[in-house]
Amino acid sequence: MRIQVINPNTTEAMTATIEASARAAAGPGTLIEAITPVMGPASIESHYDEALAVPGVLRAVADAPADAHVIACFGDPGLDAARELATGPVIGIAEAAMHAATLLGRGFSVVTTLSRTRGRARDLAARYCPPHACRGVHATDIPVLSLSPESLDRVVALARHALDHDGSDVIVLGCAGMADLCAAATAELGVPVIDGVAAAVTLAESLVRLGLRTSPRDEYAPPPAKLYTGLLTGFAR
Amino acid sequence: MRIQVINPNTTEAMTATIEASARAAAGPGTLIEAITPVMGPASIESHYDEALAVPGVLRAVADAPADAHVIACFGDPGLDAARELATGPVIGIAEAAMHAATLLGRGFSVVTTLSRTRGRARDLAARYCPPHACRGVHATDIPVLSLSPESLDRVVALARHALDHDGSDVIVLGCAGMADLCAAATAELGVPVIDGVAAAVTLAESLVRLGLRTSPRDEYAPPPAKLYTGLLTGFAR
Amino acid sequence: MRIQVINPNTTEAMTATIEASARAAAGPGTLIEAITPVMGPASIESHYDEALAVPGVLRAVADAPADAHVIACFGDPGLDAARELATGPVIGIAEAAMHAATLLGRGFSVVTTLSRTRGRARDLAARYCPPHACRGVHATDIPVLSLSPESLDRVVALARHALDHDGSDVIVLGCAGMADLCAAATAELGVPVIDGVAAAVTLAESLVRLGLRTSPRDEYAPPPAKLYTGLLTGFAR
Amino acid sequence: MRIQVINPNTTEAMTATIEASARAAAGPGTLIEAITPVMGPASIESHYDEALAVPGVLRAVADAPADAHVIACFGDPGLDAARELATGPVIGIAEAAMHAATLLGRGFSVVTTLSRTRGRARDLAARYCPPHACRGVHATDIPVLSLSPESLDRVVALARHALDHDGSDVIVLGCAGMADLCAAATAELGVPVIDGVAAAVTLAESLVRLGLRTSPRDEYAPPPAKLYTGLLTGFAR
Amino acid sequence: MRIQVINPNTTEAMTATIEASARAAAGPGTLIEAITPVMGPASIESHYDEALAVPGVLRAVADAPADAHVIACFGDPGLDAARELATGPVIGIAEAAMHAATLLGRGFSVVTTLSRTRGRARDLAARYCPPHACRGVHATDIPVLSLSPESLDRVVALARHALDHDGSDVIVLGCAGMADLCAAATAELGVPVIDGVAAAVTLAESLVRLGLRTSPRDEYAPPPAKLYTGLLTGFAR
Amino acid sequence: MRIQVINPNTTEAMTATIEASARAAAGPGTLIEAITPVMGPASIESHYDEALAVPGVLRAVADAPADAHVIACFGDPGLDAARELATGPVIGIAEAAMHAATLLGRGFSVVTTLSRTRGRARDLAARYCPPHACRGVHATDIPVLSLSPESLDRVVALARHALDHDGSDVIVLGCAGMADLCAAATAELGVPVIDGVAAAVTLAESLVRLGLRTSPRDEYAPPPAKLYTGLLTGFAR
Known part of the structure; x- marks a missing residue:
């Protein structure tokens, strides 16, 4: 296909x-x-x-x-x-990642790029998910085209904060440009980390x-x- | 201004x-x-x-x-x-009309053009209104560019049905092309009819x-x- | 009129x-x-x-x-x-202020007088607004009849806290007695501040x-x- | 006590x-x-x-x-x-009746007096109950002071309609003046009928x-x- | 009976x-x-x-x-x-305690045993209560069979935290094994504390x-x- | 695997x-x-x-x-x-079928076996889906062990009714025992019909x-x- x-x-x-x-x-x-x-x-x-x-x-x-x-x-x-x-x-x-996230835990947090995009992520969570499944959307403040393998530490640190602060058990990566960070973030965090592209x-x-x-x-x-x-x-x- | x-x-x-x-x-x-x-x-x-x-x-x-x-x-x-x-x-x-509608009654119904546009109207109601304010979205099946003063009867008949079926007390006209029907529809229906443009x-x-x-x-x-x-x-x- | x-x-x-x-x-x-x-x-x-x-x-x-x-x-x-x-x-x-607030941003916070009145403000937000539009109600603990131009600092400080804590982008003044603080608060905060009377x-x-x-x-x-x-x-x- | x-x-x-x-x-x-x-x-x-x-x-x-x-x-x-x-x-x-109703079935319907009071009943259901517990509010159109033992038939007929139409399994009597109809309505309907006073x-x-x-x-x-x-x-x- | x-x-x-x-x-x-x-x-x-x-x-x-x-x-x-x-x-x-709690205040917090049981408590709150009635579920991390009169201090301290953090005004004890702590916790907290068994x-x-x-x-x-x-x-x- | x-x-x-x-x-x-x-x-x-x-x-x-x-x-x-x-x-x-259904249309209806099981289906829809995605649950009144290829007509007829009545655009089969009806139902209905097993x-x-x-x-x-x-x-x- x-x-x-x-x-x-x-x-x-x-x-x-x-x-x-x-x-x-x-x-x-x-x-x-x-x-x-x-x-x-x-x-x-x-x-x-x-x-x-x-x-x-x-x-x-x-x-x-x-x-x-x-x-x-x-x-x-x-x-x-x-x-x-x-x-x-x-x-x-976003749809695919949020669907997957709700199959793997009680609540997920999104780690994304700029703060100003969080409203859209929340809108999509409201459209795709049952209420309360998305427990937080957090911004790294890294512009989309500045994402790189070096962004990993910031993404992981923010994801750790999100898991604790939001009481969530799954992380969704909030930008296609983070796809190549997924494996390393999973290894570090020990919870499911979801790349929406995959x-x-x-x-x-x-x-x-x-x-x-x-x-x-x-x-x-x-x-x-x-x-x-x-x-x-x-x-x- | x-x-x-x-x-x-x-x-x-x-x-x-x-x-x-x-x-x-x-x-x-x-x-x-x-x-x-x-x-x-x-x-x-x-x-x-x-x-x-x-x-x-x-x-x-x-x-x-x-x-x-x-x-x-x-x-x-x-x-x-x-x-x-x-x-x-x-x-x-749509935003303006729905805001006005919620100031004038308990629940409103939307009378619109094609059936396929109802999903969008419901999405907007969910975005702008408290739950249950929008009680129904009804399609006349008149294409946008076919709306004319002759559409009044169909719009009024559908609005009457909507008021009864939905238990609503306000009508929102669901297309800018219905703006010129507002006065006549109000006169016939005896409830607030809202043209979003105005x-x-x-x-x-x-x-x-x-x-x-x-x-x-x-x-x-x-x-x-x-x-x-x-x-x-x-x-x- | x-x-x-x-x-x-x-x-x-x-x-x-x-x-x-x-x-x-x-x-x-x-x-x-x-x-x-x-x-x-x-x-x-x-x-x-x-x-x-x-x-x-x-x-x-x-x-x-x-x-x-x-x-x-x-x-x-x-x-x-x-x-x-x-x-x-x-x-x-409250109705007017909350309607206006939802036209100007994603989420608003209310700054009000006594803590005990917050329940009523939340009830009204639930009645007038889509879920999540009202992101917080904060009390200055100033009694209604003690509000004065001197209350400005406290109102502004609490509004700043609310914007950050709630992630909101609009402030609603939660008492008619704050109407005369609106212009000054707007100037200090740089976001829309809404006086419900106006x-x-x-x-x-x-x-x-x-x-x-x-x-x-x-x-x-x-x-x-x-x-x-x-x-x-x-x-x- | x-x-x-x-x-x-x-x-x-x-x-x-x-x-x-x-x-x-x-x-x-x-x-x-x-x-x-x-x-x-x-x-x-x-x-x-x-x-x-x-x-x-x-x-x-x-x-x-x-x-x-x-x-x-x-x-x-x-x-x-x-x-x-x-x-x-x-x-x-209303609070007591709605609480009891949710302990006894999946969904209840309210049978009340005048049509114009239904909005208030729905407001109270939203305040007291989980969403969807109250499946309908139906008006007999009998004024409060005209309620009498003779109202039983109308109340029972409307309750039957409500059970079927709403898919509910419990009936709440929507007026203190219906208290004396409760036993007879229960006997006729075969489902819990709740008088809020009791x-x-x-x-x-x-x-x-x-x-x-x-x-x-x-x-x-x-x-x-x-x-x-x-x-x-x-x-x- | x-x-x-x-x-x-x-x-x-x-x-x-x-x-x-x-x-x-x-x-x-x-x-x-x-x-x-x-x-x-x-x-x-x-x-x-x-x-x-x-x-x-x-x-x-x-x-x-x-x-x-x-x-x-x-x-x-x-x-x-x-x-x-x-x-x-x-x-x-849980049903009885949550019903009682909503009759006595605006919002309640649950104080429970292990962190991992909080999801179930939230599910039940969603089933029994209007949205937002349950404002938080807090875990003492005391296993069920380790609960004893000595657990009082931890339960009371966590309840105090919950009242402040959640802005709630009622405490629900989240385990039948806490039933014998209810009177003492009530005396210390000065708000209603609810034992679901009673x-x-x-x-x-x-x-x-x-x-x-x-x-x-x-x-x-x-x-x-x-x-x-x-x-x-x-x-x- | x-x-x-x-x-x-x-x-x-x-x-x-x-x-x-x-x-x-x-x-x-x-x-x-x-x-x-x-x-x-x-x-x-x-x-x-x-x-x-x-x-x-x-x-x-x-x-x-x-x-x-x-x-x-x-x-x-x-x-x-x-x-x-x-x-x-x-x-x-049910989880898989409801997830798939929300990817394929605006709203789905469930066609199931006995009327008494509808409450559970609605509970699951509330758990898995955004509000309003599940627009109706309809019972054929065929017991689980009586399902057979002969059940197709009843299932299809009820699905047609559901699409019209609920305004839905996708059908979910509400029993694993209907899995073998999926292809034929799809052919007859012309909308996505989802077997949860697959x-x-x-x-x-x-x-x-x-x-x-x-x-x-x-x-x-x-x-x-x-x-x-x-x-x-x-x-x-």
């Missing part, structure tokens, strides 16, 4: 990190197609960036039909719209294997044909 | 309807600047359309500073991002008069500077 | 503070009629006081029809009953301008005629 | 009904003191009536110290204020026997001394 | 503590029958223990019909199943006196006859 | 149905070990049955370490306790592949050693 993994920002290095995590998680016989969009922001650190990452995500989904699609930014930009477009299931990495890939594989896709009934049916104008003329359907 | 009222779709006729409602509601001394965006869908009837209406909304906010901004589509597209950009308050019409304009005026604007603390601070590429290069800040 | 602003306690000096805030907020052409009730407690600092402030509020509403009514105590005493009586909309200052006046104006009033359907219809006895004989209808 | 059972309205016949139910429920050694207040409405069928029943309730609590107090109107008027005043526990009959008396006895009373910490401490003026001068403390 | 009080663990000394508390709370004419089950764990400190305590509880309920049953472990093991079996009402001690006994008496029992409609009807095999053959019905 | 799939009831034919569904869903390289417990009820149709199915489930988990465990009854009996025991992740089929197997595979297991921190650490007596002596650890 072929799974398209979309990095919603336009930074190739980050696509490479995401691709590595996705390939490591994928089963034999799964083809990972990692995509950098043809338009949009270099990184996503505000509602503004996130909103403007969506056209690139939707263009990627429309252009390259796949058995399933993964949106690999922790804000899950364009998830609802992508579900209308795609013929296979679409999974966001979680989303295996979840997408599961749904494809079961023959499941987004319900075509009502809300997520293909979007009606529509005239588009200006810069976005090409998005007409 | 100057209030920018943005029609998030690109249909001029709908901008005219919105402008008329906004002007009728505005106080003396308020200048209404109604805007049709320079890019985007002709109407908004899916998550896809809504996501792709956002760039046009944000372009309008960025290009024409105003004392306040109203986003005049019932999905409130781009509200969070616009709040980061704008120097004055930003109000969505409600948003007066709410925006209130906030401006009080000197209030979006908090610049953390989440809604101006978005960080960022490189944008492709079609969206012009959105770089 | 004529807006009746009721100070639910019987202290004239507090009515004066409220009146000043209301007049400053009102638009041209709005007549503010500030009222001290003819019966009731000198200040409201308990459920007992609040319950016994209600007859005076209702007497004021019944005696002086107006285009709208504002109940200017942060416990919003008698709001439901006043809505049944009044021919125009009725707004409580917020309620502009919100009431908005509803009147839109021709909206409490729904007469079912719950808020005028109260049925009823025999009253004893001290309250005069409240018969 | 001595339990004061307050009928918040001023109709002696209703006090008699309440007293009979209270005495039938009370254990040996419990003295029931049923009270008709010295001021207030003849029956409670609106928020207006309910608010104006509170002074009479509070006067009764203040004048006749008892081991516990029961407020015998399904709106539980004045409960919070009475808790501040009383030296023993205070129980509302439930409140036994619950009050339980708390007294355990030596428990309202916490004096913070919110429910005795109300601060306060000047009262006008008609309510006598309520000063 | 005869109330069966089941200690779900198999430690006789703990049954004695429970029995003493139950007898002290029971009214004249109530016969307390305290039971140690014939199978199961010596104490309950995990989900594993709790699940395996249930067969012993159900055997006790089935073997000794009573007017009411109390399950005297703070995890309320087997409550739903016991309700299907019993002909009278069944009350868990609370459950008086609540059970109340329901019996009112002729109320679990609704036989649908979910809690007697369990259908069923073949059982292996070790559990004797549980066939 | 080796996944243990436990049928919590003792009916071999049902284990066979479960095993077939599990094998069909499993990836290459996954060994499915389907287990019928050595003790317990022939089918699970009450809280009583469910409670008494748990010892057999726990015995199975303890006796046969595996990379992951699936509990294949829609009540997810013993899930928390099994998580304490197992060294790999443990998934319940969903749980692929979800378990995902977690194992990612190296994730239940957090050993606090609540789900291995249960403390404990003396067991009577029939359950063998459960001592």
Whole structure:
């Protein structure tokens, strides 16, 4: 099966990190197609960036039909719209990580990048999880494009604080750019640490294997044909 | 004061309807600047359309500073991002209508266009209102661009059904294109009927008069500077 | 238009503070009629006081029809009953302040007078707001009638603590007697600080301008005629 | 022990009904003191009536110290204020009935008098119960003072409808004036039918026997001394 | 009346503590029958223990019909199943304690034994109480069978911390083995301290006196006859 | 990898149905070990049955370490306790089905066996899902052991009703015994129909592949050693 993994920002290095995590998680016989969009922001650190990452995500989904699609930014930009477009299931990495977290403990904490993105993470937790499953969202204050293997100590220290302060038992990494820290953080923390990229890939594989896709009934049916104008003329359907 | 009222779709006729409602509601001394965006869908009837209406909304906010901004589509597209950009308050019409509705009764019902848009309306009710304030969202199945004065009977009949079925006492019109039906529907129904365009304009005026604007603390601070590429290069800040 | 602003306690000096805030907020052409009730407690600092402030509020509403009514105590005493009586909309200052706060940020904190009143403030937040919008209620432990311009430092210090501790981005002043501290607190804090008196006046104006009033359907219809006895004989209808 | 059972309205016949139910429920050694207040409405069928029943309730609590107090109107008027005043526990009959109902099944339905009172019943369910415990509130449209043994058929028919429609398994009688219908309704319906007066008396006895009373910490401490003026001068403390 | 009080663990000394508390709370004419089950764990400190305590509880309920049953472990093991079996009402001690707590204040804190049991206590609070009534669950880290009069200081110190930290006004003792600490803790803390054993006994008496029992409609009807095999053959019905 | 799939009831034919569904869903390289417990009820149709199915489930988990465990009854009996025991992740089929359903649409409806089991299904939805995801639970009134290919029409008809009545877009089959109806129901309904057995197997595979297991921190650490007596002596650890 072929799974398209979309990095919603336009930074190739980050696509490479995401691709590595996705390939490591994928089963034999799964083809990972990692995509950098043809338009949009270099990184996503505000509602503004996130909103403007969506056209690139939707263009990627429309252009390259796949058995399933993964949106690999922790804000899950364009998830609802992508579900209308795609013929296979679409999974966001925040969605996948939070689902996995609730299967592994009572409560999870998110460790993320900038403080200002915490509101979005909480919104997504409210959308995906039962109340109280997400017990805290904590910011390292490391910008997305500054994440590196050197960020590990700060991530681990903040995760330790979160486990104690929030009384949680699972850690969710709140940025696709942290995917390559997951193994080392797990080793240090001794609790499940979840990288949403890997979680989303295996979840997408599961749904494809079961023959499941987004319900075509009502809300997520293909979007009606529509005239588009200006810069976005090409998005007409 | 100057209030920018943005029609998030690109249909001029709908901008005219919105402008008329906004002007009728505005106080003396308020200048209404109604805007049709320079890019985007002709109407908004899916998550896809809504996501792709956002760039046009944000372009309008960025290009024409105003004392306040109203986003005049019932999905409130781009509200969070616009709040980061704008120097004055930003109000969505679903937000304004739902706020007004909860001041006037125990529970409201929304009467809207297509069935598939109901999920978004419920999401917004969950975001803006206390639980159970929104008691139902009902679809006339009239496409946005087919709304006309002739739609009144269908809207009124569905509103009557909603009041009884949901046990609600206020009606919210679920599309900016219904603004010109508000007076007649009120006369027929005998309960408050709320047009979000008018409600948003007066709410925006209130906030401006009080000197209030979006908090610049953390989440809604101006978005960080960022490189944008492709079609969206012009959105770089 | 004529807006009746009721100070639910019987202290004239507090009515004066409220009146000043209301007049400053009102638009041209709005007549503010500030009222001290003819019966009731000198200040409201308990459920007992609040319950016994209600007859005076209702007497004021019944005696002086107006285009709208504002109940200017942060416990919003008698709001439901006043809505049944009044021919125009009725707004409580906690209600108005909390509505405004949710339009301006992700989460607000309330800074109030005595610790024992916090339960009521939380009840009102649960009634008016989506879950989690109100992130904390903090008590200065200054009695209502001891509030003065000298209270500013304590209010500002507590607000700073609240913003940090609660992770909120807007401050709501939890007592009508703090109305005259609003401008100075805003200047010091750099986030929106909301005085419910001003917020309620502009919100009431908005509803009147839109021709909206409490729904007469079912719950808020005028109260049925009823025999009253004893001290309250005069409240018969 | 001595339990004061307050009928918040001023109709002696209703006090008699309440007293009979209270005495039938009370254990040996419990003295029931049923009270008709010295001021207030003849029956409670609106928020207006309910608010104006509170002074009479509070006067009764203040004048006749008892081991516990029961407020015998399904709106539980004045409960919070009475808790501040009383030296023993205070129980509302809606509170007691809803507590009992959740011990006996998955979900209960309330059968009450006028349609307009349903909002208050739902508010109380939200205050006292876990979400979803109260599955419906249904109005017989019988005014409070028209309740009689002849009301049984209508109450039972509506309860049957409620059990099926709401999927509930317990019925709560939504008015103290229905107390004398409880036994017959139980016999006909074959599910628990709860009269709040009886439930409140036994619950009050339980708390007294355990030596428990309202916490004096913070919110429910005795109300601060306060000047009262006008008609309510006598309520000063 | 005869109330069966089941200690779900198999430690006789703990049954004695429970029995003493139950007898002290029971009214004249109530016969307390305290039971140690014939199978199961010596104490309950995990989900594993709790699940395996249930067969012993159900055997006790089935073997000794009573007017009411109390399950005297703070995890309320087997409550739903016991309700299907019993002909009278069944009350868990967490259920009874939490019900009582919400009648006596705004918010309660639970003081319990091991940290790992807090998840279960929170689950039960979510099931029995309105949101936010339970403000915290705190662990003394004293194993169940190590509780003794010497535990008082630790329980009281933790309760003091909980009252302040959680802003609560009532304390619930989170283990049947703390029943004999209740009077002393109450004396020291000056707020209501609730022992679930005593609370459950008086609540059970109340329901019996009112002729109320679990609704036989649908979910809690007697369990259908069923073949059982292996070790559990004797549980066939 | 080796996944243990436990049928919590003792009916071999049902284990066979479960095993077939599990094998069909499993990836290459996954060994499915389907287990019928050595003790317990022939089918699970009450809280009583469910409670008494748990010892057999726990015995199975303890006796046969595996990379992951699936509990294949829609009540997810013993899930928390099994998580304490197992060294790999443990998934319940209601949990897996509900997780999958929320990835594929806005709201799902459950179609189940007996009416009396609906309360448990709703409890699990509240535990696993965001509020409002589960829009209804509907009973075919077919006993568990009477399910057969002939049940398809009734299941499909009820699912159609549920989709319309609840406004849902996904169907969850509420019994492991319906696993073999899934493909045919999907074909007839045209929306995703989810068999929890298949969903749980692929979800378990995902977690194992990612190296994730239940957090050993606090609540789900291995249960403390404990003396067991009577029939359950063998459960001592």
